[in-house]
Amino acid sequence: MKIGIFFGGPSREREISFAGGRTVYDNLDKSLFEAVPVFVDSRGNFIQLNWEYIYKGTIRDFYPPVSALPPVTLPVQMYFESLGELSLEEQDRIISEVGRRIQPQELSSLMDFAFLALHGPAGEDGAIQGLLEWYGIPYSGSGILPSAFGIDKIAQKKLLKALNRPTPDFRLITAEEWDVADAQATLDYLVRELGLPLVFKAPRQGSSIGVSILREADVAKFATAVERSLFRKTVTQQEWQALSEEKKTMWLQQLVDIREGIGLPVVIENEELGMKNEGLAAADNSSFIIYQPEELLNALNERLQTVGAVRLTSVEGETQVLVESFVQGREFSCIVVEDPDGKALALPPTEIVKGEEMFDYRSKYLPGLSRKVTPIDLPEAEIQRIREACEEMFRTFGFQVYARLDGFIVSGQEGKEVGVQKGSDSTPALLPAHHPTLYLNDPNTTSGMLPASFFFHQAAEIGLNPSQFLTYLIRTSLAARRRAGLRPVKLAGLLAQLDAAVAARASEERTRTKVAVIMGGYSSERHISVESGRNIYEKLSSSIKYEPVPVFLTGSSQEFRLYVLPINVMLKDNADDIREKVEHMEAGHGLHPILERIRREASAITSTYAGQPTAQPRRVSFEELAGMVDEVFIALHGRPGEDGALQRELEKFGLPYNGSGVESSSITINKFETNRRLREAGLRVAEHRMASRLEWEADPEGFYRSLETQFPYPFIAKPADDGCSSAVKKIKNRQELEAFTRLIFRDQLDLTPAEATTLSLGFKEEFPQKDAFLVETLIDRDGAAHFLEVTGGLLTHWTDAGELQVEVFEASEALATGEVLSLEEKFLAGEGQNITPARYAADLTERQRVSEEVKKELGRVAEILNIQGYARIDAFVRVRQNGAVEVIIIEVNSLPGMTPATCIFHQTALAGYTPYDFIDRILEFGKQRTEKAAAVQ
Template identity: 65%
Template sequence: MKVGIIFGGPSREREISFAGGRTVYDNLDKALFEAVPVFVDSLGNFILLDWQYIYKGTIRDFYPPVEALPETEHGLQIYMESLGELSIAEQDAIIAKAGKRLMPHEFKQHFEFAFLALHGPYGEDGSIQGLLEWYHIPYSGSGILPSAIGIDKAAQKEMLKQHGFPAPDYSTIQYSDWSDKTKRGRIFEQLVEKLGLPLVLKAPHQGSSIGVSIIKENDFALFEAGVERSFFTKTIQKSQWLALGEEQQVASMRQLVDIREGIGMPVLLQDGTILYHPEELLKHINETFSKPDTDSITLTNIEHEQQILVEAFIKGKEFSCIVVQDESGKALALPPTEIVKGSEVFDYRSKYLPGLSRKITPINLPTEQIQEIRQACSKLYKNFGFNVYARLDGFITESGEIFLNDPNTTSGMLPSSFFFHQAAEIGLNPSQFLTYIIRTSVAERLKSGKDTVKLTRLLQQLDGAIRDEQAHRQDKVRVGVIMGGYSSERHISVESGRNIYEKLSSSTKYEPLPIFLTGSNESHRLYTIPVNIMLKDNADDIKEKIQYFEQGGKPHPVLAQIIEEAESITRKYTGRSLQEPQRITYAQLKNLVDAVFIALHGRPGEDGALQTELEKLHIPYNGSGIRSSRITINKYETNEILAKHGVPVAKHQMAFKEDWLNDKEAFFQSIEAEFLYPFIAKPADDGCSSAVKKIKNRRELEAFSTLMFRELEELDTECARTLSLGFKEEFPNKGGFLVETLISRNGAKHFLEVTGGLLTKYGADGTVDYEVFEASEALAEGEVLSLEEKFLAGEGQNITPARYAADPERRQKISDKVKEDLRRVAQILQIEGYARIDAFVRILENDEVETIIIEVNSLPGMTPATCIFHQTAINGYKPYDFINRILQFGIERNRMKVMQ
């Protein structure tokens, strides 16, 4: 069946929709479906997207294409709407760089079913559903009416009350009333009087917690700022703006034009002028404030909300519950998940970056109350007329009162989303759950009485294909995917491992088995884990769940009941029941798998220890061999070897805890004698940007050393503040750290940071050949690339291929030289399988190229948003193809060793 995945769109959630569309594209079962990517740009154009663009980190990485972008002095990122009023011909020229424009009447020529991964207005409000119904194309999820209800938070409140559901007291603020500044103080007083404090402010047509604020204090200024946030307007005070330096003004502008955290673009000025580009806006602000008679500027997004919702605050546990329907049409509430937040609002970052919040499934409550939540969710699903699936959020108070709010007809579809997290609790992996969604949606569209012959045939064909696939499962190659570990990189390792598992589980060739590694350098502990434990929120949650079962714990009674209720769904799509985690030895691993994919980062995994155990038993694995892994794990040793071979690296030195303990002043002076501030300090054997800091003065060096050499697990709060550590940012505890000179432009005419991937294969003579990909240009907003910029969908920006020069011929010539430098590094270090090499590139006046190596990752991150997939796409490899090549190399290497 050809499935058109419709994703992107005009809404503020377009980046999550883009990442969700990629998840669906990759996870559709390849034995059953052919995925057709249909990207919707922010002007509403449908584009049959060239598949390689799906693997870009963000929409802005490829659309609008670089050649369509105007010059930007400050590197401000833009979407299509910031190009101004474009003619159809101009839009077509831009679209042609990314794919082919699709008109709705042409949909049928390309796909038989539409999988909707759009969010917010136009995607969840009935618009796209109505369009598809008009053109007789079955689609996923709810129909027109429930979608229209699901998008409007204010309308939902009235319906909740009509159906007898408790709802917090609420009110609305009309934009027309708020525009009259004389009324604002009274509006605040009336709301506090009616609803009390805290107040919850919401943009009624947005999801992903965009435009949400909680006002705890009787503070009008905070209230005014929160209301502006929900309306997507912003008042900038002249005194505050001028107090910022130029760098801070640009940073403030980035935040202001961000579609999630700020108001976005284009903006409407008070005189009715529309400004499209952030540079245009920055210039306007500075020009306006250079005049003596202006104290403030008010900016309003051209698609601002007309009213906002204000609710009384509910104190209680927050939860989210996916409700699905079985083949008889009966609603089945999956186990509600409790959201344990690190901040007051379960915001965009907390929702989508692993490790920032915790999801506890089922919610930590007595069984009776969990069942009450499930019953309430099923009732709302039925009363609101939802179909196929929905995500219902809510709170339960200490007294047991349940408040449901914000029903969503389309859930976020990132690998860590509730959507997959809860489906796993009945034993469905993401690929199987998507098959369930498509099959149930076709059956649901059939109930409308339209196109019954066509839809009946489609359903029969799909059911036959599902049965046929179940019968051939045992023919696949078994791959153990090892994830987790015990380093500060364990959460990213789980993300990588899940991504590998999901790519393999939707293939026709492989049957993946998730394996979690924990323990210590002295003793590895391996566990086979079922899909519901693999999809826990992060590595610590997985470990906790394993320990629970090891100590004799039994499945939660609510989960046991739901599994029983869902038995008809699970049997149809998986043909098996959920197992408990089992500890295994390496010898037992050999009997369970034909090969291993190591998805670990840092130690263990990249240090040769795991490879040693696997080689003893002749188990094929991915990546470099023992010797190369032992070298590349150590950044100091890697630098030393490369320097001896004449490869440019940063000046470097190890700083040891022993010296610090002996004489702190002498320790600091010895570093300062060799390195001028600012310099880089980082662990020698951790990756993923873990504790990589730009040290600008003695105070920061003292803080870094104190944290790195601490005796206790807890971080000293003053030191953490000095280093500006982010919320829940981990900091490893080591016996030494690496100090490096800060690599700078140093007179080069062009200077950029790149990350380049490579893949190996055996030549005819048995030697290793290297395929080096086009490197990505990494753009950091802060001092160093952050965890979010590397791994969170929609964050950061990687331009692939890197922009070495404007002229295509010159750019390629420089790129070829950089690739040759990276190939030489790989050969010196005897890298095998695949790797990622990070470097700085200086391009001198005569186009001479200097490639300074930063680090080498022998098992690079394989999360969905990582840029190695952007690079492989240019060479024609989809992620699955790339992973397949990596595994095939490992299997071939093992076969050659056994033959020797």
């Protein structure tokens, strides 16, 4: 069956849609389905995307292609809409570089079924559903009417009120009202009617986009919250002129972020404040649309010299703001699916555990930024109440196939404080104080589809891996469309065909190579390691050749503890959640009773689609592991994994593994030793030295002065033996040096707030404890004509003569939004900005000449350090006016990140390797190396 996967789209959630579409593309059962990737751009064009672009980190990494971009100097990538008004011919030329335009009438000839991974407006609002019904194409999820209802928060609130269901009280502010309103009077009214805190929402957005919480009656913060939901931004002359050029660029990067800023294009107009202050005539207050970041920067610099303030308004903004009473309760999210009989079945609800922070876009999609507990930690009866309420809402709103319902559970006393009403203004909403109140809000007819999102995470609790769950949803969607009257004869045939194929596959006996995928660890990169491991697991599990076995590593450098994981534990949100689940099991706790109940209720699904029952995590020794699997894929980063210790254990039992051997790994984990060896071999590296705790403790002032004498500010400080981007900081002054030193040499686990603030550490950013750290000169342009940061991947092969051959891929250019590249930018979907191949020069011939020189240097690094299997090398490249190329090596990663978004997959795609091909080559190389070693012995 041909499955068209629709992803991307015009909404502010397009990056999560793009990443979710890739997850679906990778996890479709290859024995049942053929995937047809349909990328929807921000103008609504349908594009049959060339497969290699599916593995880019973000949409901006490939679309619009570099050839279509105007010359820019700012490190800000643009979306398609920033190109301005384009003719159809111009759009077609751009589209042809990444795929082929699909006319709507072609869709039915390209696919039997449409899987919708689109989010927000034009994805969840009934628009695409209506188009597909017009052409008679069955699609996933809810139909036109429930989709339209599911996107409209205001309509949902009104229905819940009419049905006497608990929902926070609310008011609306229109953009027109806000433009003429007295802000203080409006705030006073809202506080009087709804109380504090207040919640502000953009009524037709998902994923907490445009959401704010106002905790105090501050009129300036109130205005900011309203603007956020309207996707506006007011900039005053005073605040703009106080920014340095560097800060202006960072401000601009945040503003044009479609998730947390307002995006482009924007309408710019002088604020009335500025006109009054400067005495400008109304005719001078011209407004016009700005499409590009550089154009916006110039406009702000020019206008804010003469006016007091300007207002920027997104052309895709909202016209209303939904203001709600704040619910002080425990937040949860629950996936509801239809069972084979078409009845609503709620999966185990997940609690989102957080402090004062809001569960925003980043918290939802970046591992480790929030804690998710499944099922929510409540008595079984209360969990069942949540499930029943979610099933009721699913039925009431007419949802089909699946939906994600979010809500809060509030104790009676807390509920009284909220002042929420139900029905009419005189009817109290609250149950007695001893009985918690449930508030359901913001249903989603298309859930996020990242590997560990609620969507797959909760399905795993009944024993379905992502591939199996997708198969079930396709089958259920076909049945739902047929019930609704869409081409019943044709869909009956498709259902029969799919059922027969599922039954035949279940009866097949396959002998596949068993691969232990080891993930987790205890370093600051453990969450990224889990993302990498899950991605490897998914790529192998949907293949015919391999049977992956997920293995979680925890413990310490003195003792590695290995656990074979069931699918539901592997798909926990992050490494800490997995470790907690494993420890819970080791403490003798059995399966939660609500999970037993749900698994019984879901048996009609799992008996057909799950293949095998769920199990508990099981601890194994290396010897036991060797008896279970044929080879190992190490998906760990930093220590352990990249330091040779784990490789040494695997070699004891003859287990083939990926990546470099023990000796090479023990060198590349140590950045100081790596740089020393490369410098001795004649390669360029930064000037560097180790700074030890003993030296600092003996004489702190002498320690600081010594560093300042050798390394003028700014310089780089980082751990010498952790993976990339972990606690890498640009040190600009003595205060920051002291803060970095105290943090890395601290005795306690927790970070000290003063030092964390000085170093501008992000929310929940980790910082390792070490006895020494590495200091390096900051590598800068140094007068070069062109200067950029790159990361290059490589793969090794055995020649027929048995010699090692290194294949170096085209490097990616990395654009950092901060002072250094963060973990998220390197590895997580939608976060990084990578351009592959790197833009060494505008002229293609010159670009290729520089690229070959860079690849030659990276190949030399691999040979000097005896890298085997694969690796990623980070470097800076300077291109001088005379054409001379200088490559300065930063570090070598012997087990690079293998998350779906990491740029090594962009590079291998250019060389013709799909991610599965690349992983297969890595495993084959490891197996051949072990065979060679055995032959020598």
